Amino acid sequence: MGKIYVVGIGPGGAGQTTPRAEAALAASDALVGYTTYIDLIRDRYPEKELVATPMTTEVERCKTCRDLALAGRTAAMVCGGDAGVYGMAGLVYQVCAGCPEVEIEVIPGVTAATAGAALLGAPLIHDFAAVSLSDALTPWETIARRLELAAEGDFVLCLYNPASRRRPDTLRQAAALLLRHRSPDTPCGLARRVGRPGEEAKICTLRELGEQQADMFTTVFVGSSQTRVVNGRLVTPRGYEQKGTL
Amino acid sequence: MGKIYVVGIGPGGAGQTTPRAEAALAASDALVGYTTYIDLIRDRYPEKELVATPMTTEVERCKTCRDLALAGRTAAMVCGGDAGVYGMAGLVYQVCAGCPEVEIEVIPGVTAATAGAALLGAPLIHDFAAVSLSDALTPWETIARRLELAAEGDFVLCLYNPASRRRPDTLRQAAALLLRHRSPDTPCGLARRVGRPGEEAKICTLRELGEQQADMFTTVFVGSSQTRVVNGRLVTPRGYEQKGTL
Numbered sequence: 001m002g003k004i005y006v007v008g009i010g011p012g013g014a015g016q017t018t019p020r021a022e023a024a025l026a027a028s029d030a031l032v033g034y035t036t037y038i039d040l041i042r043d044r045y046p047e048k049e050l051v052a053t054p055m056t057t058e059v060e061r062c063k064t065c066r067d068l069a070l071a072g073r074t075a076a077m078v079c080g081g082d083a084g085v086y087g088m089a090g091l092v093y094q095v096c097a098g099c100p101e102v103e104i105e106v107i108p109g110v111t112a113a114t115a116g117a118a119l120l121g122a123p124l125i126h127d128f129a130a131v132s133l134s135d136a137l138t139p140w141e142t143i144a145r146r147l148e149l150a151a152e153g154d155f156v157l158c159l160y161n162p163a164s165r166r167r168p169d170t171l172r173q174a175a176a177l178l179l180r181h182r183s184p185d186t187p188c189g190l191a192r193r194v195g196r197p198g199e200e201a202k203i204c205t206l207r208e209l210g211e212q213q214a215d216m217f218t219t220v221f222v223g224s225s226q227t228r229v230v231n232g233r234l235v236t237p238r239g240y241e242q243k244g245t246l
Numbered sequence: 247m248g249k250i251y252v253v254g255i256g257p258g259g260a261g262q263t264t265p266r267a268e269a270a271l272a273a274s275d276a277l278v279g280y281t282t283y284i285d286l287i288r289d290r291y292p293e294k295e296l297v298a299t300p301m302t303t304e305v306e307r308c309k310t311c312r313d314l315a316l317a318g319r320t321a322a323m324v325c326g327g328d329a330g331v332y333g334m335a336g337l338v339y340q341v342c343a344g345c346p347e348v349e350i351e352v353i354p355g356v357t358a359a360t361a362g363a364a365l366l367g368a369p370l371i372h373d374f375a376a377v378s379l380s381d382a383l384t385p386w387e388t389i390a391r392r393l394e395l396a397a398e399g400d401f402v403l404c405l406y407n408p409a410s411r412r413r414p415d416t417l418r419q420a421a422a423l424l425l426r427h428r429s430p431d432t433p434c435g436l437a438r439r440v441g442r443p444g445e446e447a448k449i450c451t452l453r454e455l456g457e458q459q460a461d462m463f464t465t466v467f468v469g470s471s472q473t474r475v476v477n478g479r480l481v482t483p484r485g486y487e488q489k490g491t492l
Binding site: 006008010011014015016017018019020023058059082083084085086087089090091092093094095096097100104106107108109110111114115117118119121122123124125126127128129130131132136137138142145146149150152153154155230231233235236237238239240241243246 | 254256257260261262263264265266269304305328329330331332333335336337338339340341342343346350352353354355356357360361363364365367368369370371372373374375376377378383384388391392395396398399400401476477479481482483484485486487489492
């Protein structure tokens with residue numbers, strides 16, 4: 001019986017991939033993934049069988065891994081960032097629900113939330129909520145409700161998939177909802193193409209957030225009531241000041 | 247002028263540390279950190295100046311890095327997991343607020359949320375909220391309110407610092423609050439000492455969660471209404487079934 005490694009390769013090139021993740025790729029017969037991620041590792045594994053498939057073929061991609069494992073081979077499902085955050089790890093388990101004999105090992109990676117946060121400063125130091133603005137698989141009402149409750153709870157927000165060609169307005173809509181609960185001066189940040197050529201970081205206010213350019217390679221951060229800009233970086237305090245120790 | 251690298255070394259040994267993080271440690275004159283994390287890298291850098299300090303000395307630890315940088319040296323603030331999630335990155339920026347000439351670079355790592363999730367299955371595949379149950383720097387009322395709002399929003403919850411010797415009851419209290427909003431059959435998981443000797447994973451229900459053993463090395467996961475157990479693993483679907491594509 002073969003095996004499936006579900007591998008988070010981190011946000012960019014080889015410098016952000018853990019040795020454990022590289023070892024899993026090296027131990028696999030076939031590397032399967034979304035074209036963008038296969039392209040990131042193509043040069044590192046010229047001798048491997050590479051199966052690159054486009055967006056929206058996620059179920060087929062997982063079935064390819066399952067079928068390779070059922071045929072006695074070792075397959076790596078290659079994911080950008082972390083495999084378990086808006087990644088393929090869940091779907092691999094679901095597709096293999098009827099084949100408990102297939103061994104699955106998820107190998108974590110540096111996710112876009114923490115990589116983008118590091119580029120912008122330290123916005124995620126305290127409690128935060130991650131919300132995807134993609135309505136492809138989740139009704140917008142659910143997304144909107146989560147945004148409002150997270151804002152009410154004064155969570156820092158990390159928004160994945162803030163906009164796409166099909167939905168150019170979702171970041172603007174999200175910002176409008178958050179403005180019901182948060183000051184328009186709340187510091188926000190955008191991190192784009194983190195760890196890859198063309199990497200960009202920008203800090204703005206919640207008032208300005210809706211007008212920012214964002215796409216599927218952007219991660220957006222909305223501060224809590226405590227988040228501030230310190231020397232040009234987005235920083236959420238942990239609470240040492242309140243305790244009088246700073 | 248010197249520099250501070252704030253480095254997330256990941257959840258365990260060298261296999262979970264990215265090459266970029268290792269390069270930053272190698273480029274530093276001094277490695278500063280909480281004793282537990284310095285011990286994890288001690289053998290890899292026998293030639294470095296190591297400054298290991300106990301818990302509750304976080305502000306002094308950051309000032310040590312600042313003073314090294316002001317003296318023209320390169321210091322690495324070593325953090326377990328990711329430096330920007332309940333880590334030292336924010337405090338380093340705050341301590342250096344008056345010294346904008348000190349260069350600070352945060353290097354992200356694999357955080358406990360995604361490392362623990364990978365060990366348990368794929369609980370964080372969809373929207374989630376991270377909440378620390380430590381009331382050392384945050385009033386319990388704020389923590390309780392965030393737990394209730396996150397539960398109301400049907401977020402998956404990832405609980406950091408679920409209990410300690412000083413507060414053995416916080417996980418039980420949190421579970422009781424969550425039971426007001428979530429079914430007692432909600433699948434939950436605990437991941438302990440991820441990536442280190444003694445690594446443990448356990449799956450239980452929300453009804454059973456309050457009675458589980460947890461400590462500062464444990465990360466706790468509480469499923470959303472969609473989370474289920476698939477072949478013994480904790481899995482949150484992304485929504486492919488609802489779309490009829492699975």
